[in-house]
Amino acid sequence: MKLDKRLLVCAEMTEGSFVCDIGTDHGYLPAYLLRSEKCTKAIAADIGEKPLAAAKATFENEGIEGGQLILSDGLKNIPLDGVTDIVIAGMGGELISKIIDADERSRTCGANFILQPMTRASVLRRYLADNGFEVTEERAVWDGEFAYSVMKCRYTGVTYEISDVREQTGLTDASYEDGRKYIEKQLERMKKAADGMRNSRPAEAEKIDMTMEKIRKEKGI
Ligand SMILES: C[S@@+](CC[C@H](N)C(=O)[O-])C[C@H]1O[C@@H](n2cnc3c(N)ncnc32)[C@H](O)[C@@H]1O
Numbered sequence: 001m002k003l004d005k006r007l008l009v010c011a012e013m014t015e016g017s018f019v020c021d022i023g024t025d026h027g028y029l030p031a032y033l034l035r036s037e038k039c040t041k042a043i044a045a046d047i048g049e050k051p052l053a054a055a056k057a058t059f060e061n062e063g064i065e066g067g068q069l070i071l072s073d074g075l076k077n078i079p080l081d082g083v084t085d086i087v088i089a090g091m092g093g094e095l096i097s098k099i100i101d102a103d104e105r106s107r108t109c110g111a112n113f114i115l116q117p118m119t120r121a122s123v124l125r126r127y128l129a130d131n132g133f134e135v136t137e138e139r140a141v142w143d144g145e146f147a148y149s150v151m152k153c154r155y156t157g158v159t160y161e162i163s164d165v166r167e168q169t170g171l172t173d174a175s176y177e178d179g180r181k182y183i184e185k186q187l188e189r190m191k192k193a194a195d196g197m198r199n200s201r202p203a204e205a206e207k208i209d210m211t212m213e214k215i216r217k218e219k220g221i
Helices: 005-013 028-035 049-061 093-102 121-130 164-169 177-197 202-219
Strands: 018-022 041-046 067-071 085-091 112-117 133-142 147-155
Touching: 005 028, 005 085, 005 112, 005 133, 005 147, 018 028, 028 041, 028 049, 028 067, 041 049, 049 067, 085 093, 093 112, 093 121, 112 121, 121 133, 121 147, 121 164, 133 177, 147 177, 164 177, 164 202, 177 202
Parallel strands: 018 041, 018 085, 041 067, 085 112
Antiparallel strands: 112 147, 133 147
């Protein structure tokens, strides 16, 4: 089976043999990982009955063994013993932060987290920094229309400062095409936001302008 580029990067970032996919929807990611034998056990979890039924159908169609389906709000009903990787993809950055924050085991289970926010990646980056999750890798994905960022992180308990530039663009850089495109998209989005507040909140617009300038300089765009 084939995955789209975004989920493929999520799959590539998994490290171990037991992957838990929170908000799995059709269950494509765990099905792919089991099918390609990148992992031997996988949990496909979702808050909705319908997505979980779709994931069940995917597993059946693909003849998947080793897959477990769990109805769960975030990590709530997930037994995390032995789970090596937790993937939370395709949701907003705020919701991803909330899901991680809601369960103390995020900080004790030792799993590798693979996070892919659809919106508000900056909120997630700030959350991770303020709460001691070290981002060890971040990769941008351009799928022809949208730009995404996939982050790999792990709890260390050591909080750290992040600059405005890092908050907006993370560890992505312009050394590869998708990275450049991701940064350009972020700049476009920021310009729109700044232009929208230029008359009503000029000081905030100017702050965004300054961050954009720093991004261009630091990332060589
Ligand atoms: C847009 S889909 C993303 C599917 C897949 N992860 C991907 O990236 O393509 C978002 C899924 O997250 C599920 N979801 C939303 N909030 C959730 C929560 N609190 N806990 C678990 N799943 C949730 C939704 O039901 C939906 O199936």
